[in-house]
Amino acid sequence: MRSVWVTRASIARAYSTQVQPVISSTLLLSRNPIITQEPSSFEKQFYKYQNELWRRLMWTFPSWFFFKPGTVAEQKYRKLNKPATPDNPNIEFPRGRPELRHNRDRRFKQTISVPKSYEDKKGETNAASETDDLARKIVPNSRITEADLKKDLASLERKLSRTLYLIIKEKGSNTWKFPNFNVPTNAEEVSGLHVVAEEGLYKIGGEKINYFNVSNTPCHVFNNLQENKKEYFIKSHILSGIFEPQESVAEFNWLSKEELKDVLPAEYYQDVSHLLNNV
Amino acid sequence: MSKVFIRQFSKTGISLKPGYSTVHPVHHLVKVEKSNLKPSLKELLVPHDDITSIKYRPYEIDQDRIAEHYTNTLKSDLMLNLYQYDADTIPANPKRSWGVDSPYKLYRPLKKPLGSIRTRGQIKPVTAKNIPEITGVTVHSYNKKALVEPWLDITTRLQVATLTNVKPKQLFAKRNLVEFKLRKGKPVGGKVELTGRDMTQFLSTLIELVLPRIRTFKGIKNSSGDKKGNITFGLTNEDMQFFPEIEAFQDLYPNMNGLHITIKTSASNDEQARTLLSAYGFPFTNA
Structure with a gap:
């Protein structure tokens, strides 16, 4: 009986001497997608089919409303849009008889050429007029940026259609991780998890960064058993500015979910992968 | 001013146009739409999202940028932002009864909601199932x-x-x-x-x-x-x-x-x- 008591006491002592885990705050700083997702080939085909169908079923363009008869605009419009071939009972139409309603052949979609609001200056290559002219032709930028081509992982302008997350490599360490900051233990300096994350971000990334904290509530806790740490995740978005690595940071990257899988320690990634955006 | 209902054989509706009905039907309670009965108008009965319907119009003609932004980015943020620890459902604040102890109270229009002029529905804690959209x-x-x-x-x-x-x-x-x-x-x-x-x-x-x-x-x-x-x-x-x-x-x-x-x-x-x-x-x- 006595021996049993002794063993119990020894177990209790072992527990009481264990150190309390360190509370820390991890910053999940992401850059949201800037452009639309790349649709899959099926989606592309589906949208193309639906779009063509929509154009086919569309109402006839009321040109009499937008180009008033007797105006210069109407003359320009008529020059660009020749009237459709009318039906003639005396003529054979090998490709089918036209069905004209309001000058539109009902069998096909209606294609309209609208007079250009800009002038096509083919000979001139004046750089100033190209960039400043309000009436210039609108050409969308490429979805692939310079950073994509250079494979610059530290650039915020890579993978515009994906959510990117900030990971860092601290000096003297060899592992990639999300920025993590310990909450001060003494009673005077102690502050909220989100405050620790915000102040920590400025410490590692300089003050040229404009961010938005989604909530003061952490979205996840990771039990770091190796370092006896509880890491609370604070979700945040970078809105503008740049991340300028300070002294404590050896390297930093902006990576998407798939790239993080290869870089982060496997156990750590498995624990946090549900927080990361698939898009 | 009270609403005026015009009653016809086919249907009953609130009338916003002047005029009156000379028909006094009370005998059938089944709602009948005349277009359903006429054989020549059969085409109109096809639901509008059916491709054979004459009113069919394709809607999904392109990527919906705003809807994608909501599902991909905003939704999870809103769930976290609107999360409240240990939140309970706050009951609705409807109009109140004056009591049932007198016929006067029984037929009186209902009392205003408590502490407000307008009514309010119940407020449920935000979870993954009811993120505002x-x-x-x-x-x-x-x-x-x-x-x-x-x-x-x-x-x-x-x-x-x-x-x-x-x-x-x-x-x-x-x-x-x-x-x-x-x-x-x-x-x-x-x-x-x-x-x-x-x-x-x-x-x-x-x-x-x-x-x-x-x-x-x-x-x-x-x-x-x-x-x-x-x-x-x-x-x-x-x-x-x-x-x-x-x-x-x-x-x-x-x-x-x-x-x-x-x-x-x-x-x-x-x-x-x-x-x-x-x-x-x-x-x-x-x-």
Whole structure:
């Protein structure tokens, strides 16, 4: 009986001497997608089919409303849009008889050429007029940026259609991780998890960064058993500015979910992968 | 003023037009639509989303940028932002009974809700299942000048149709008011209920092209809202010129009319609705 008591006491002592885990705050700083997702080939085909169908079923363009008869605009419009071939009972139409309603052949979609609001200056290559002219032709930028081509992982302008997350490599360490900051233990300096994350971000990334904290509530806790740490995740978005690595940071990257899988320690990634955006 | 119901053999409806019915039917309670009975109108019975229907119109013609942004980015943020620890359902604040101890109380119109004029539905804690989203947008254009000059009603509806890509419903004056020159049943403009693609298209135009260019616009008032998560604001007739559909053809629309825009959300109160709308880029102000 006595021996049993002794063993119990020894177990209790072992527990009481264990150190309390360190509370820390991890910053999940992401850059949201800037452009639309790349649709899959099926989606592309589906949208193309639906779009063509929509154009086919569309109402006839009321040109009499937008180009008033007797105006210069109407003359320009008529020059660009020749009237459709009318039906003639005396003529054979090998490709089918036209069905004209309001000058539109009902069998096909209606294609309209609208007079250009800009002038096509083919000979001139004046750089100033190209960039400043309000009436210039609108050409969308490429979805692939310079950073994509250079494979610059530290650039915020890579993978515009994906959510990117900030990971860092601290000096003297060899592992990639999300920025993590310990909450001060003494009673005077102690502050909220989100405050620790915000102040920590400025410490590692300089003050040229404009961010938005989604909530003061952490979205996840990771039990770091190796370092006896509880890491609370604070979700945040970078809105503008740049991340300028300070002294404590050896390297930093902006990576998407798939790239993080290869870089982060496997156990750590498995624990946090549900927080990361698939898009 | 009480509502007038016109009863016909086929259906019963609230009448906003003047006139009366000489028919006194009370004998059948089954609702019958005449178009269902006529063989020549069989084509109209096919549901509009069926490709064989004459009213079929494909909607999913392109990527929906705004809807994608909501599902990919905003939704998870809103769930975290609106999370409250240990939250309970706050019961609704409905109109109250005066009591049942006297026939006078029994038939009296209900008492106002406690501490408020308007009623409020119950507020449930936000979980993954009930993250607030925009369910619809109502664009309503009431043109009081159309009471004097009836043709203005047509231009008002044309303007709403141009902006929203949807054919508006006709609005009629509801009552007789001499001081406002109101005559019951007069056409006074139009309104549309937007959902899906038309809605996201209209919202993106509003957020990105129209509101930023209105110099006097400071934001939607924080006091706006019906306590149930639906937020309304107005645009004046001068603001209409910033809609790109109208901008290039301003001479075709000489008589512009303002709009009332109601954004309907599934949020259970206005505060959540404001959070949702500001995530979409609508500014809010106290002024």
